[in-house]
Amino acid sequence: MENFTFVNTTRIIFGKGTEAEVGREVAQYSRRILLHYGKNNIRKSGLYDRICKSLAQSGIELVELGGVAPNPRLSLVREGIRLCREKKADFILAVGGGSVIDSAKAIAAGVPYNGDVWDFYLRKAAVAGALPIGVVLTIPAAGSESSFGSVITNEEGSFKRDALSEHMRPKFAILNPELTFSLPPYQTACGAADIMSHVLERYFTNARAVDFTDQLCEVTLKTIINHVPRVLKEPANYDSRAEIMWAGTVAHNDLLSTGRIGDWGSHMIEHELSAIYDVAHGAGLAVVFPAWMKRVYTHNVARFAQFATRVWNVDYCFEDPARTALEGIRRLERFFTEIGLPITLKELGVKDDRMQEMAVKCTERGPVGNFLKLGRQEVMDIYRLAL
């Protein structure tokens, strides 16, 4: 086990009807906020009205900025920063999924910063402070509701980059599984792939003697594998929606990385896909992760065999553990297919003509990944395996 520090200060408020508490939570920080959201779904569902009512009851004024798209754009972030400064909003309430939260984090960090917010994503500057952020989560997927990271797409040049700072970790996150009943099947499945990928990035590590966190990872994966097919059949199954939602947060609140060194190569490889083709992050991960696995499993066959036997109940092949390892990868692909996700670039609608460009951009700051360091050539191999 590696030395580590761990704390996660986001207060989780979980359960039925909990969005009614949003006014009371926000009131601890602010009286004038930016309400940040995506499309108009939250108006149609009545969530918008319930949130505005709760905020009004706590005497909180709001400025609004909707329109966050998947793979949230830098241009909207800049508009949010301008708006907060102009209207003197000093808190950001993100109502939505990972894109809205990541956009809120970028705005929060940008408001008190004198330079350009993209500096943080280019590692030209570190976040020294940020407006406090709160979340009402509507999509279990990104884990951004209690994480310290934000991923933003710069449309000029199709760059998708992340920034990490403790200042960007939300103060609270309201998680009501009922709000996810209306998620379409494809978005539910993309969320599942995103959650699983957060666990897998941590699971495939070279750190040794990580028995406890291995098992924490395994049961988190099994929870998603068990409950996602159920909600695809019964979208309003509260019990399963709740299991998925809580597992989605735990998958990315850093408990599962304690004592380990995560990989994160697949995320980098997927970011290049999303940046150019604007594919859903979860769908991109469903394509990239199995390809990554096929490229790297020989680096530690035992670990992949453990994944296969413990997570997928594959019988261990004592004569040829590599067979077990490969069967685990096959089961993951089968699961993604069963829940309606693509597992090839072709299914994702991505051609093979810009792979070289993606591999170059992906590795321009050096090799990616930790389980196995991947240079441009290895990243190309993975795009090819994903065709």
Added chain:
Amino acid sequence: MENFTFVNTTRIIFGKGTEAEVGREVAQYSRRILLHYGKNNIRKSGLYDRICKSLAQSGIELVELGGVAPNPRLSLVREGIRLCREKKADFILAVGGGSVIDSAKAIAAGVPYNGDVWDFYLRKAAVAGALPIGVVLTIPAAGSESSFGSVITNEEGSFKRDALSEHMRPKFAILNPELTFSLPPYQTACGAADIMSHVLERYFTNARAVDFTDQLCEVTLKTIINHVPRVLKEPANYDSRAEIMWAGTVAHNDLLSTGRIGDWGSHMIEHELSAIYDVAHGAGLAVVFPAWMKRVYTHNVARFAQFATRVWNVDYCFEDPARTALEGIRRLERFFTEIGLPITLKELGVKDDRMQEMAVKCTERGPVGNFLKLGRQEVMDIYRLAL
């Protein structure tokens, strides 16, 4: 799944040599502290010197109060409060296990309070503020290093009671598994029973649809079951000491209770034992828990069968699930015996002549437990089953 709120603000600093960071951590809060500890072990081991050196390097003055005994006493708490006030110490550093930490929490809450600190334990007053607390953990057991509870024994009348307050949660906890190499086998085993009991109190719940946290509980138990026998053979096995130490904190940091309603009856029943006979808390739990299980398992045979099959790999008996349930209890007893713990009051050196008195004291504030509410008669049954 029940609605819940969850946050744990204790910063965990985990790994080899991490006690060297104590000065830097404390310096964020104070320049004059109370150093609180138990017996002289920390001097013999050199830990005391290393801590003093780190504190001195950060310019921190200290007042000392050692002598905390297992089942920490109210009289020493009162002395600590007096000392902090007199010497104007405004931070408490607990170096030790659960008893030292719980004593530190009581002192921390008592210093700014005008009345008697025991009021908090009688629920006559709520903790409205406390000095900040830091921990260097030397015994993985109580989970007090990141919990918001404190258990203190009032020698006048042999009362052992708890107080709960977010103000008492430590600011940081330094966990270096190396510091546990020198723990004697019996204390290591008592710690294991304490950790397991924290999980079991949460595991046996009437809350339904708690699949994810069930599994988190199960793997935490399995981690203890796998690694404790190893360190009994090899006390300086860092890997296993680390797994136990981290599992011990996670067992009681409230993640495993999210969405559930814990029982805590066995803890109440054990507290009466410790209060009168001054037995080690973990040893008392090893006696009480199997007896509690035998008394209550018929309330939910399926849950006890799940415990048996998932935690102990007992084959499920489809014809008679109660057999599986009972076999799980037997395996727990066998495990406790194998690691050198008592599983009967007799082995603990406790006679049967004060059981009535303990049952009365245990239930004087009403029935205990949630899985099954236990009145005086049921508590008596459990003491009898433990004979």
